[in-house]
Amino acid sequence: MAKNHVHTAFSLTEDNGNVRKFVAGEEVPRELVDHWYVKLHTGEAPTVDPGAEAAADELLAELEAKAKALDEREKALQDSQGILGSIREEQNAKALALSEREKAADQREADLNARAEVLDGREVAIANREKAAEAAGKDANQQGRRQGK
Structure with missing residues (x-):
């Protein structure tokens, strides 16, 4: 399962200077999943019973x-x-x-x-x-x- 589910809201400043804000429950785009700061705030999406x-x-x-x-x-x-x-x-x-x-x-x-x-x-x-x-x-x-x- 992909670990791109945001569990804690955060802001990420990209290399080009753009600031992207992510809220809890949101999915992070695949191209950012491997970023070290993104990994601190994401994980697997909770399973739904x-x-x-x-x-x-x-x-x-x-x-x-x-x-x-x-x-x-x-x-x-x-x-x-x-x-x-x-x-x-x-x-x-x-x-x-x-x-x-x-x-x-x-x-x-x-x-x-x-x-x-x-x-x-x-x-x-x-x-x-x-x-x-x-x-x-x-x-x-x-x-x-x-x-x-």
Whole structure:
């Protein structure tokens, strides 16, 4: 059997300066087989077991089935991501609406507190007027009693 099967990739510079690159699994041309550097990187081609091809076909079929399953999972994940994106947008819109409601409630509370302060001030003023009126009435009664004596 010819020993021109490349088992390790290499580059060979020929006498004319041309650089030839060889990759593993490639066959070297017969005119270069006897070159000392080529011999370091070549050997007999591996023998192929007839059962290996059937096993390779089985493995290939298994890999194709797994690739199909992965594609289906990827599509399911993309669908789930789309659904999650929609839910996220919906939740963000709800959070924004809730934030606006909270701001409005805070403003209403501030307005009510301001009104309460105004009303408290009015109540104090009314209470002061009532006390003053009551005091004035007592003074008038006492002066009337003094004058009537």
